[in-house]
Amino acid sequence: MTTIKTLHIPVLLNESIQALQIKEDGTYIDATFGYGGHTKQILKKLGKTGMLYAFDRDPYSIDYSKKIKETRLKVYQKKFSKIYEFATQKKIIGKIDGIIIDLGISNMQIKNASRGFSFTNNGILDMRMNPQEGIPAYKWLLTTKEKKIAEIIKKFGEEKYSKKIAYQIVQQNKIKPIKYTHELVKIIKKIIPIKIGNKHPATRTFQAIRIYINQEITELKSILATSLKILKKNGKLTIISFHSLEDRIIKKFMIKFGKTKQFPKNMPINETQIKFLSKPILSIKKKIKPSFKEILNNPSSRSAILRIAKKII
Structure with a gap:
């Protein structure tokens, strides 16, 4: 470990x-x-x-x-x-x-890139509090319908761009499955405008997926x-x-x-x-x-x- x-x-x-x-x-x-x-x-x-x-x-x-x-x-x-x-x-x-x-x-969880919690440190998009339970976030994104992904991002992240983000996640997974945190961040940055002094554009989406994965x-x-x-x-x-x-x-x-x-x-x-x-x-x-x-x-x-x-x- x-x-x-x-x-x-x-x-x-x-x-x-x-x-x-x-x-x-x-x-x-x-x-x-x-x-x-x-x-x-x-x-x-x-x-x-x-x-x-x-x-x-x-x-x-x-x-x-x-x-x-x-x-x-x-x-x-x-x-x-x-x-x-x-x-x-x-x-x-x-x-x-x-x-x-x-x-x-x-x-400790954020700085360990291998845990997949961070949108600034690149690592496998896992997000499980207990890596021995459930499935990692990237597998969930790969096997879940667009509507469900959008619902989760909206409900648990209160993200107004949830539908656009979900659509692009599904489209990207059809081309080359998302597996790393920076791959997801790249998708989000294309959708959400970056404003000086505001939260990182991936904050709400990462929060939502983490909350759902860990219930x-x-x-x-x-x-x-x-x-x-x-x-x-x-x-x-x-x-x-x-x-x-x-x-x-x-x-x-x-x-x-x-x-x-x-x-x-x-x-x-x-x-x-x-x-x-x-x-x-x-x-x-x-x-x-x-x-x-x-x-x-x-x-x-x-x-x-x-x-x-x-x-x-």
Whole structure:
């Protein structure tokens, strides 16, 4: 396995760790281990009886985690959708003091050209978080109909040129199949005008394909739903997202469970029961964005949003 030495800088690190309000004897979940940025900070605050479970689907991250020699830490190669099953097996449902989720793609993944995440570093167009699962992006583009490709680029990338990009992808695949990132970038650049100061023209398309290949939205919805069962009363949920699609889902989820429920009149339950059942499940904190200083030091943090909620019942 290739070793990548590029430094990864966790975004909103201090703010997200502070939001967890870590107890020395607490039990926590880092749902996105990555390269251990949040994990290491949590361990610094945990006491001898504390425990941290960390997860990542990326085998490179799991390989890196072996460098951390720590009895209070257990790291597992699992997707979000498998964490509830794990918690059930470990009998820690309702016993977790905090969950942290960082939805950003790491610098290590981007800089490793062989992973196919980058539109600036040329490599095979793979994009799988776990290269041992599913099919690489270039094979998906080769075997998928134009309409479907356009739908995915529009839905997950919010790209207004999605139909034109999909058409050109299919036409190119008929001539010579696309296999490398720069081949896809070349197609996109011919369609989208480059404007000084704007995002790279391939940003939205690469984002959309990556999200679809890894089923990132489905996985996000899975961990949001199960987090309410995994957390104990007063447990904290902290989530860092990097694009509007993810943030809307998180915001909608927190608002839904942060509202007082309304019940129709004359229901066959008494006032005490109604009062209990109508209570919101989450207390929502104000969202946090990176400071100007952080954006200056780490430009990739500019779109990050940290949302925080506490389970109150």
